[in-house]
Amino acid sequence: MSESIPGHKHSSHSRSGGANLKRKRQNSTASQTSSEPTVCFHVGNESRETSQGSLLSYIWNTGLDSSCVSCGEPFQPSKDVPIRTIGLERNSPLRPSVIDITQDPISPWNLRIFNQHFACIKTNKVNYIPISHAWHESVAAAHDTRTESISVARIVYQTPLKTLLALAEVSPDCEIWHDYISVPQWRADIQKQLLLSIPEIYNYATKTAIHLDDVKSVHITNQAKSSPYNRFIVDFTTIIKSRWFDRMWVALEYILSKDVVILTEDYMVCEHNARDLCLRLDALHSKWVKQRGNSDVTEEIWKQNTTLKRMNSWIDMEAWKNEKGMYRTLGWAIGILGHRQCRRSRDYLLALGKMLDFVPTKDPLILVEDRFQYFLSLATHALLLGDYTPLLFIPPSAEKRDDRAPWLRGYSAAGWKV
Structure with a gap:
């Protein structure tokens, strides 16, 4: 465990003091009974609590929202989204509870949440470690059905916590970006915008885990x-x-x-x-x-x-x-991504576009609603760069020609066999 991992440039106190946070805690009450375990988060200058039974509704909706902890300004949904990193609040120990989902592992600290504009992260040279991981099936199911589950809440809370504790052994002040907590998964507008920000989130960081x-x-x-x-x-x-x-x-x-x-x-x-x-x-x-x-x-x-x-x-x-000298083609990108699993064909097409630095003139989330049109635009982008692999794709057996571009093959299949 000798890998050097960057910590944060500033202390949590100096950053949290940058925003005058006035919003009240969401989905929680100050009068929760002692028999109901609670989960505590530190957001800016506030300590917020929610019952473990409503954890998913809390963190995947608005419970962890705040203004930017660096500049104090709010986030404009149509223009920017919060980049939510997670650290340890070392000055506020957890209250012990034998049935609390946070007790395995027993952490001496609560989680601290930092919401920031990406521009503020860059200006302040904030270091964070994005986590690349495969979702647990039970978490994906709860996400899709929008249902609460103690067992899922346990995974959603503990996985980032254990990850952070492990990385903190190497770099005590590190912060992570982990989509179990960093993304409000039940807010489709924010989630979709963050989907388009994934390349920058991972590319900006010095290290990824x-x-x-x-x-x-x-x-x-x-x-x-x-x-x-x-x-x-x-x-x-x-x-x-x-x-x-x-x-x-x-x-x-x-x-x-x-x-x-x-x-x-x-x-x-x-x-x-x-x-x-x-x-x-x-x-x-x-x-x-x-x-x-x-x-x-x-x-x-x-x-x-x-x-x-x-x-x-x-x-x-x-x-x-x-x-750097390799010629990056659409065919090669399909070879890398095509045999892997994704829950939505939309995501597969967007990922191919990101690999080839494809920037459509139309909003990609709107363009990708027409699968053929997105794939045609991507193939045209490749051809204009001198990549002729789009002309060599093998059509799936059930794929019909589209009159908009009869030469284009493989648009209906998210797979490497094209």
Whole structure:
């Protein structure tokens, strides 16, 4: 855990003093009974509480809203959205409660919320660490159905808290951006605007942490030493089988980030960054292929219920991210993102656009409502840059030609097979 992670340039007290926050606590009362566990947040100069039974409604609506803690000005919904980072309030210990969802792990501090304009973050050179992670299925279900759940609230609160505590072991004053808390998920207008801000959120930060929440640290630390072949196969496949590699958005977040550190299932910050681990795994795989043959190594990987395609995708992400001389095409972008899962085809198209720096003349959230029109605009953008891969796509069997551009194929499928 020797990775150096940037802390914050200013103390929480100097920043929270920048805004005169007058709004009252949302979705909470001062007279909550002692038998009902509460969750406390520090927002600006205020301490706010909500019952754990209404945590999702609180944080995914307006409960954590405030003016900008840097300039004191409010946020204009049509012009800017709050970039909400999370830190530790070290001067206000949690009240113990054996049934409180915040008690595992027991943290000596509450969470402090910082809402800021992105312009203020840049002006004040604020450091934060965005977290790239795969959503838990139960959280996604609660999000989609807009239902409260204690078990989901536990995940939504504890995952960012454990993440922050782990990173604070390396950098005590660090702040994180974690979409379980940083995004008011049940406010569609804000959520959609933040969706378009993801590239800048991840690209601005000095470091990003990817959370491989189903990979224990031992599987990664084993790669730093000469492990026997059987051990290598187990560790190698455990890493690339992580559900993080299943998701589409995290691939975009990874590519757009600068340095990337790894957080494990047991909340350890790995000594080596993600690029070093990727190169190390690739080198070890090549070593064993040379010694044992490609077919034998591939068969052993298959026996672990995974394929080498996942490792190749990681290598492609690293190449896109770091090899400046590489020619970045729409076809290559589809190859990286197309085999990954996303909940909405809209997100897949928007992510492709972000990879290719596509800036449509029309609001992308409106343009993407017409799937064909967005894909046509993106393909035209690529062609104008000399990228002819859009002319080579293989049409899915059920796809019909569209008279607006009969030559365009693959618009109906969010997949790499085009």
